[in-house]
Amino acid sequence: MASGGGYGDASQKIDYVFKVVLIGDSAVGKSQILARFARNEFSLDSKATIGVEFQTRTLVIQHKSVKAQIWDTAGQERYRAVTSAYYRGAVGALLVYDITKRQTFDHIPRWLEELRAHADKNIVIMLIGNKTDLEDQRAVPTEDAKEFAQKEGLFFLETSAMEATNIEDAFLTVLTEIFNIVNKKNLAAGDDQANGNPASLTGKKILVPGPAQVIPEKKACCSS
Template sequence: MSNFQRNLDQKIDYVFKVVLIGDSAVGKSQLLARFSRNEFTMESKATIGVEFQTKTLVVDDKTVKAQIWDTAGQERYRAVTSAYYRGSVGALLVYDISKRQTFDHVAKWLDELRGHADKNIVIMLVGNKSDLDSLRAVPIEDAKEFAEKENLFFMETSALDNTNVESAFVTVITEIYRIISKKSLVANDEAEIGGSSKLLTGTDIVVPGPEPELKGGYKCCSSS
C-alpha cells in the first residue's frame, strides 16, 4: 500500500494552511500542480483570485493535511486575496530566477504577508525556474543573503524538471509541525499539572506564542 493510500485510511491529526505568493508568472501554480498531482503544463493560464489543492503527508507518524492556496500575483487581485492570508501558518514566497524584477518585489510581498498572516508563519523563499540557469538574473548569493537577513528558509526549484519541489513544500510543512508539536507538548504538560488531559489534535492550527527560532536552523540553499 502506498503512503498516499495509507494516509487516506488514517484520521487527520493536523490541518495546515499554506499560501503561495509572488509576482504573476513566476510559476506558483506549476509548483502546486507538480507537488499535489505531479503534473506540469507548458501552457498555463494565470490564476484568477484564489485556487487551492490539498496534500496529505505523514510527519512523525502523524497525518498532516496541507491546504495549499495559490494566490493570483496580479496587482488587481491584491485586495481580494489579502483575506486569504489569514489563518495561514506557512508560505512559499516565489520569484523567477530569470527575471530580476520578480526578486526585487519579494520584500513587498513579504511585508504584505507579515501584515496579514499569523506572526509565527513559516516562510520559504523559493527561486523557481532553476532550469533556466543560463538566463539567470538573480545570483543565488543575493537570495541567500535576503533569506538570512529576513530569517527565511530558502531553496531553488524547478517545476519543469521537478527539482526540489517536494523538498520545498515538505520542509515548510515539517517545520510547522515541529513548532506545533512542541507547543502541544507544552500545553499538554501544563494541562496534566492542572489535572486536565486535553489534547490538541485534529484541529485547524494557528500557531500561538513567540516567534519560531528559524535562524541557525535548517536552511536548504541547494539549487540541485
Template sequence: MAGYRAEDDYDYLFKVVLIGDSGVGKSNLLSRFTKNEFSLESKSTIGVEFATRSLNVDSKVIKAQIWDTAGQERYRAITSAYYRGAVGALLVYDVTRHSTFENVERWLRELRDHTDPNIVVMLVGNKSDLRHLVAVSTEDGKSFAEKESLYFMETSALEATNVENSFAEVLTQIYHIVSKKSMEAGDGAAAAATVPSKGDKIDVGKDVSAVKKAGCCSS
C-alpha cells in the same frame, strides 16, 4: 463512506499560501507537489484556487491545504481572506526575471501585515532549470533569506527539483513548532485530537526564529 473517511483521516491541517509575482510558477509548483503534474500551457490564475496533499511527519499525518492566488495587482482585494489562518508560506520569484526578486520584499511585508509573526516562510527561486538565463544568483537569494530569517531553496517545477523538499520543509517546521508548544503545555494527545478546522489560526508560538536560523538556507 469508508473511502471518504480515509481521505479525511489526518492529525493536523495546515494552511500554506503561495505568494509572488504573476508568472513565477506558483501554480505549477502547486500542481507538481499535489498531483505531480506540470503544464507548459498554464494560464494565469484568476482569483484563488487551492489543493491538498497529506504527508507523514514523525508518524503523524499532516494535511496541507495550499492556496494559490493570482500575483496580479487587480486581485488585491482578496488579500485578508487569502492570508487568514495561514501558518506557512512559499514566497516565490523567478530566477530568470530580476524584477520578480525585487518585489519579494513587498510581498513579504504584505504577508507579515496579514499573518501571525511566527509564520514559517520559505523563499523559493523557481525555474532553476533555465540555468543559462539566470538573472538572480543563488547567493543573492540566500543572503536575502538570511537577512529576513527565511528558509531558502531553488526549485524547478518543470524538472520537479526541490519542489517536494520545499513544501515538506515548511510543513515539517510548522509541525515541530506546534508539537513543541503542545508538549510544553502538557497536552500532546489533546493537541493531536483537536484538528484545526479550515480557517482556524494556529498560533505557532514564539520559538520559530531560533528554528529558522538553525535550519535556514539549505539549497
C-alpha cells in the same frame, strides 16, 4: 523525518490541517509548483490564475497524518483585494520569484511586507527561486537570495517545477517546521488536543523560538 504521502487524500484519520499560501509576482510558476506538489503534474501552457484556488495533499510527518492545504493566488495587482481572507489561518508561506526575471526578486520585500502585515507573525516562510531549468537565463544570483533569506530569517531553496527539483523538499521543510512548532506548543501547554480532533491552527498563535533557521548551504542550491 518527514515522508511524502500519496497524491490522493487517503481516508485515514487526519491529525493536522496546515494552510500554506503561495505568493509572488504573476508568472513565476506558483501554480506549477502547486500542481507538481499536489498532483505531480506540470503543464507548459498553464493559464494565469484568476482569483484564488487551493489543492490538498496528505502526508505523513513523524507518524502523524498531516493534510496540507496549499492556496494559490493571482500575482496581479487587481486581485490583491483578496489578501486578508487569503492569509487568514495560514501557518506557512512560500514566497516565489523567477530566477530569470530580476524584477520578480526585487518585488519580494514588498510581498514579505504584505505577508507580515496580514499573516500570523510566527508564520513559517520559505523563499523560493523557481525555474532553475533555465539556468542559462539566470538573472538572480543564488548568493543574493541566500543573503536576503538570512537577513530576514527565511528558509531558502531554488526549485524547478518543470524538472520537479526541490519542490517536495520545499513543502516538506515548511510543513515539518510547522509540525515541530505545533508539537512543542502542545507539549508546553500540556495540550493533548493533538490526539483528539483534527487540529486546525486557524486563529491560534504559534510560538516560534526565534527566527526560522536558514537551510544549510549544501541544500540551498541545486546547481552543481
